[in-house]
Amino acid sequence: MSSSEPAVRGTAIPGLLLVDLPVHGDDRGWFKENWQRTKAVAAGVPDFGPVQNNISFNGGRGTTRGIHAEPWDKYVSVATGRVFGAWVDLRGGDTFGTVVTCEIDPATAVFVPRGVGNAFQTLDDATAYTYLVNDHWSGDALDEYSFLNLADETVGIDWPVPLEQAQLSEKDRRHPRLSEVVPLPPAPVLVVGRTGQLGRALVELLERRGLPHRAVDRAELDLADPDGWPEGLRTGEHLRRYRAVLNAAAHTAVDDAETPDGRTAAWAANATGVAALAGACAAAGVPLLHVSTDYVFDGTLPHDEAYPVDAPLAPLSVYGQSKAAGEAAVTALPRHWLVRTSWVIGRGHNFVSVMAGLASRGISPRVVDDQVGRLTFVEDLAAGLLHLVDHRAPWGTYHLTGAGEPLSWAAVARHVFERVGADPERVVPVSTAEYVDGRTGVAPRPANSVLDLSALRRTGFEPRDHMELLGTHLHADGATGRPRD
Template sequence: MTTPSTGIDGLVVRNLQVHGDNRGWFKENWAGEPPMRVEQNNVSFNASRGATRGMHAEPWDKYVSVATGRVFGAWVDLREGSPTFGAKFGCEIGPDTAVFVPRGVANGFQALEDGTTYIYLCNARWSPDAQYAFCSYKEIEWPLEPTEVSAKDEQHPPLISATPVPPRRTLVTGANGQLGKALRALLPDADFCAREDFDLTAPAEELLAARDWSQYSTIINAAAFNDVNGAETTEGRAAAWAVNALGPAKLAQIATTYDLKLVHVSSDYVFDGTVAEHTEEETPSPLSVYGASKAAGEAAAAACPRHYVVRTAWVFGEGSNFMATMARLASQGATAQVVCDQRGRPTWAEDLAKGIVHLLDVEADYGIYNITSGGDPATRDEIAMAAFVAAGSNPTGVTPVTTAQYQELHGPEAARPAESTLTLDKIEATGFTPTNWRVALALYVG
């Protein structure tokens, strides 16, 4: 059971049941609530009442309690950007009390009895290289005159001069792709990684050791093997599976181990396109190796408890894409043969990036979400014509052909879904409304 608000965001005081008899007492000190990964269990013995320690803000969460005696616990919020930054709280901790202390909240205590044993669980191991923050123990009104204060604690600065603890970071893979570039404008403080910085095909143990994951809150996986036709070759099949299926599995392992949010971007190609619109509840039915690898990646990412699987389609943004190709051909006065029997909604990379950040900001329910631009579904040739018009050219430069005719002219291709329209009801219910794709196209080409 928890007590009322402490005035510090995320700081929670819990009342514990203590069962006593003639032998002494027993309590369940921590049984998975609040949920936290336990990496280290520390014990602080304090010989004399009045012994005072603090105030220390570490880059990890703590769960504090006592094994013997009583303490007065005290806390100061030193988290950069926290809505309760600078707030203070104190309370007595006996055998029937425990406190969850969020990362970046300075922690201190004073022994109220001789022979007090103070214990705390941490979700990261102590490291001399970690980024710590401190403020003076003199910020607290202690119930007893502080004694036995360490020389280091005497040197801590007042709150007004304390260095805040920076927030946990976000890691974005696929930094140089269209989505990665769109996310840069929205997440300027995130770590953006191209393949040379963070290779999803590396062994899982290397990725686990590559970073101090305890300092992250979120992974956004925008990396993908996107060569749909190339995935049908022997070499391409292995590459697609390594990046699109095994890569998300490794990220899910990291995210689960460190209790991170995992955002994984998937595709309309997980469907066979036999229905007019695809909902989040539809079971994947891929037609191609690429589609199968993306469906496997979805399943792997969903193994992470805190996941968002984001399905999208026909993305256009900064980089090579269908819209850019059509606009270039139009500006050159060239013509294009475009299939007329594949329909869907294009996705402006800015819409996709904003939708992902929105899910994280509003803390939407975990699960699968479709995110494309809005507006009417259209066939590929209709979209190409719209791109020609946006580029100031005559749409008659686009010749509609069937998929079969296109392949007769240009050679066989991997199978693609005929219907790629993704429903947007679920994402819109969270409060996000994407741009009409025709408006987005005009902004993009203009």
């Protein structure tokens, strides 16, 4: 590592990072790059999107401030002088109450994640303490703070200047002890598309994990009508306190999108509305997670190959074209996760429930056997999306489907028949051309919908085998062949 690059060290508090900064000096003084985004991110500091820079000037040694856990991330350092820094994890979890201390001089910075209590004591006169935050301060935010008494015996911080000799505010003297502190919860996520199958799965998972969230339906946020959004949403002001926006809404009626009215509706929701949402997230400095589709590809890859995340887009249908346009808007946003998926199976009416119903009624369906892919069960899709957010996965594009051997739709249908106790040979395989012969208004589908999952796996998320999950999905309904609710 060259002398011009910062170095990052982890600590006992998850997410709290110590940053060694190069300082260049001569007989005139010194110079440092306190925050250089490209270098900091390359070294391991989160790309947290600071929007405000504050400076606290402290006249004398022993000035002590804190311990405050705030509803935003901070990046702290000093411009002049030295401080003794102390941090206490005030987030719920196993590390609640964990303490880290270190001395900060101009060659040191500290990344302080949301919910970690921050305090410092000056070691020199005329110390200028500086910090970046990724939200604008307001008095309303004080309701979201958590505080800890500087003298708390449980954490036992060994202040260089004893607190009885230090200069601190009366408010800081009155903060509660650790036993009285209410842990600061993580920032909420906003789920757009609450009533869709993915939106419902996300809300159920968030509720099961006890994670703060808000979910909105089309009546509250209609992607197809950005002009109807509240002004604070259009400008991003209402999004600032969210740690991420998860867009699970879309116009997904693939064949309907081929009609004149359907084309307008698909482009309004999947392109124009997504661009407006991306713009609002950019203005708020909030990351956007957007779900896209295999339909942005033409499916001409050989069936034994999978589409990588950087494959050229070549959509065949209006639906695919509108989703590709939405992707273009999302990828222009620096802080985004674009997640493509395919063959999504949730609750209610879907391919699996239809095949199970046909099997139970003794019907022998004709099913396409020249389109291949993997099923994606909505519960796994929701878990993978939250994994990207919770683990601060690198910004960029990911593919998320079930794992395992790709199959044709006909092969999947045979598995459904077999697992509900019907004869799989009753499934009649046909080509796509045979299936659509004589039909009108059928959108073209990719022949190959297999997506490469390696980028997702590098984040630590391992998708489950789609055929194993098929059995679980059917078993949840008693394996009777009745469509699920």
